Amino acid sequence: MSLVDRLNSDMKQAMKARDKVRLSVIRMIKTALQNESIKKMKELSEDEVLAVLSRELKQRKDSLQEFENAGRQDLVEEVSNEIAIVQTYMPEQLSEEDIKSIIDETISEVGAGSKADIGKIMKVIMPKLKGRADGSLVNRLVRSKLS
Known part of the structure; x- marks a missing residue:
């Protein structure tokens, strides 16, 4: 199953479960993938999809750092949850x-x-x-x- 298929399947499950956070993150990922596809004017390869996911993860990690520095614990928790969701779509990290x-x-x-x-x-x-x-x-x- 390709990553895009997995995202579509997980989005349906999140809708059924009324999991707003997961649904929001999946929609953000799908939007980023669609924007990249439009920008390149072609379907994305698995490597390109992975690059977009990596970029999304990095943006959230940067935001997490900024929120921690600003002492915004409410936003730290929210972004931490988003990071955990994005990481489920990333390949296994090397030790x-x-x-x-x-x-x-x-x-x-x-x-x-x-x-x-x-x-x-x-x-x-x-x-x-x-x-x-x-x-x-x-x-x-x-x-x-x-x-």
Whole structure:
């Protein structure tokens, strides 16, 4: 079952269950996917759908950080619930150990040895980890390996 089919099915279930939060998040995801499809003027591939989901998740995580800094606990809870719903549609996240091993492989593949090579490594490693690891975590781990 494709992700879009799963979203449609889950939207119907959320309507029947009168789960307003889940329904709202699913509609936001579907709208983002539709907007991206219109922008590209074609059906989205699974990778493109994953990129849109990652972007939506990142936006919510950024909002969560801002709300925490502002002390808005009511909004923190709301956005935390939205993050949990979006994450159910993301692929299984890799553990930090798995990410470190992929980083080691990529460093040897690229032949990197200093912090000046971080850009080269990130350019090669992010397509490998697409949707399965947070970019900021990967960047932090790469920096620690090269220091």
